[in-house]
Amino acid sequence: MKKLLFGFTLILGFSGGALGADSLVSEDSETCIECHASLHPGIVKDWLKSAHAKVSPAQALNKPKLERRISVEKVPEHLANKAIGCAECHTMNEGTHQDSFEHNDYQVHTVVTPNDCAVCHEAEARQYQKNLMSKARTILLENPVYMDLMTQINGTHRLEDKEIIVIPPNADTNADACLYCHGTKVEMEGLKTVDSDMGEMEVPILSGWPNQGVGRLNPDGTTGSCSACHVRHQYSIEMARRPYTCSECHKGPDVPAYAVYQVSKHGNIHSTHNKEWDFRAVPWKVGKDFTAPTCGACHVSLLVGEDGEIVAERTHQMNNRSTWRLFGVPYAHPHPKSSDTSTIRNKAGLPLPTELTGEPVSQFLIDAKEQQQRRDAMKTICLSCHGNGWVDGHFERLENTIATTNEMTLTSTKILITAWDKGVAKGLEHHDSIFNDVIEKKWTEQWLFYANSARLASAMAGADYGVFANGRWYLSKNIQEMLDYIHMRE
Numbered sequence: 001m002k003k004l005l006f007g008f009t010l011i012l013g014f015s016g017g018a019l020g021a022d023s024l025v026s027e028d029s030e031t032c033i034e035c036h037a038s039l040h041p042g043i044v045k046d047w048l049k050s051a052h053a054k055v056s057p058a059q060a061l062n063k064p065k066l067e068r069r070i071s072v073e074k075v076p077e078h079l080a081n082k083a084i085g086c087a088e089c090h091t092m093n094e095g096t097h098q099d100s101f102e103h104n105d106y107q108v109h110t111v112v113t114p115n116d117c118a119v120c121h122e123a124e125a126r127q128y129q130k131n132l133m134s135k136a137r138t139i140l141l142e143n144p145v146y147m148d149l150m151t152q153i154n155g156t157h158r159l160e161d162k163e164i165i166v167i168p169p170n171a172d173t174n175a176d177a178c179l180y181c182h183g184t185k186v187e188m189e190g191l192k193t194v195d196s197d198m199g200e201m202e203v204p205i206l207s208g209w210p211n212q213g214v215g216r217l218n219p220d221g222t223t224g225s226c227s228a229c230h231v232r233h234q235y236s237i238e239m240a241r242r243p244y245t246c247s248e249c250h251k252g253p254d255v256p257a258y259a260v261y262q263v264s265k266h267g268n269i270h271s272t273h274n275k276e277w278d279f280r281a282v283p284w285k286v287g288k289d290f291t292a293p294t295c296g297a298c299h300v301s302l303l304v305g306e307d308g309e310i311v312a313e314r315t316h317q318m319n320n321r322s323t324w325r326l327f328g329v330p331y332a333h334p335h336p337k338s339s340d341t342s343t344i345r346n347k348a349g350l351p352l353p354t355e356l357t358g359e360p361v362s363q364f365l366i367d368a369k370e371q372q373q374r375r376d377a378m379k380t381i382c383l384s385c386h387g388n389g390w391v392d393g394h395f396e397r398l399e400n401t402i403a404t405t406n407e408m409t410l411t412s413t414k415i416l417i418t419a420w421d422k423g424v425a426k427g428l429e430h431h432d433s434i435f436n437d438v439i440e441k442k443w444t445e446q447w448l449f450y451a452n453s454a455r456l457a458s459a460m461a462g463a464d465y466g467v468f469a470n471g472r473w474y475l476s477k478n479i480q481e482m483l484d485y486i487h488m489r490e
Helices: 004-013 026-037 041-048 059-060 086-090 123-128 133-141 144-154 170-177 178-182 238-241 243-247 257-263 265-276 295-299 368-382 386-423 439-457 472-489
Strands: 099-104 107-110 155-160 165-166 185-196 199-209 310-312
Touching: 026 041, 026 086, 099 199, 123 265, 133 144, 133 178, 133 295, 144 178, 155 265, 238 243, 238 295, 243 295, 295 368, 295 472, 310 368, 368 386, 368 439, 386 439, 386 472, 439 472
Parallel strands: none
Antiparallel strands: 099 107, 155 165, 185 199
């Protein structure tokens, strides 16, 4: 009885009072709420705070174009004048969802996908598919080099006859590790009967669930998860704009973007003044709604100046303002043309966008013209607060950092190849892992941790992090230790 009363109280929490004829909420979603308000009050409370609960698609389309959070020009008639609630999302595109199951006379699916969101947010869903993030799972699992690294990291190490034996990780270990961010494959394996407060009911058995990874492979065949950034069920634009959301995966030491941001001047301003900022305004006005960039300001948001002039168009292709791919690879290089990098092969046949000696595999990468267009797009954002001299100087330093860190990685690669040639470690020609020897692990740290840190610190004006915290000091120290290792083993 207490649960039902609590659920009724939640229902009364709608802005329009008790659900009735004038409510935005559809009858189907009302049916869902009648039970879930008591069973899952946190979900319902969260949704009640969302724009989905308060604004219908028709009302969203009536807003001036720059103020819209919806990208289609027309929505299906049955959705137009209702709130986007439980039923609207979890029964959408029923025929494409392999995870659909009968639930209280509705065909419901658990996993809401980008294709479902695209009914109202078509441009965002389309742009997102051009991201490396949308193919993060594929990029990892269909690249034998990265798979080898993941096995060495996640595998269980055992000592047998004075040798280390690596037992490959199981699905749960990978899901709890690399695939938490890269994305699992969610599949329907059948149904099971469970006891609930409403009696026995059948629910789906989903492998790879739960997961909100950016490159998740969904039961409807789509890739990606909007809730990686717009966490369900509030789907808040404010949350997506705050750096804490990006920090969930971009924390380091392999991708230390958030760590760098915290110690940068921009991060300092954010820490001091963010309570005064308006993270919900659309469009986002530079200098009024916020006074220093966050990840969202540089890579995603629709930004305008004081007079409403567009500084940057909203995009969910997060790399189209980025000239260089800075992390996750041995050498920084121009961004790939395709979001699916698993098809890339260098001259050695390795699925890497550069040779082991650093030369880019140019046919798979954007050209100099596209690089300049992306550089100009990012500079335009910087120029909203800084003069040309400041901005040009910043980008010149970044280019220098890319060149010097690539050279430091090349030096470590030459030392590693020397170790292979001398038989100090087993390499590619021995068909052995290139991540399982001490010197190979140190080579991996050279680019995966230290070069990444120095480059991101340079790109995000967090220089000290890229010196002693995890950057240039370790780049030079690591080279010496790699060489000393060879001398000791000769």
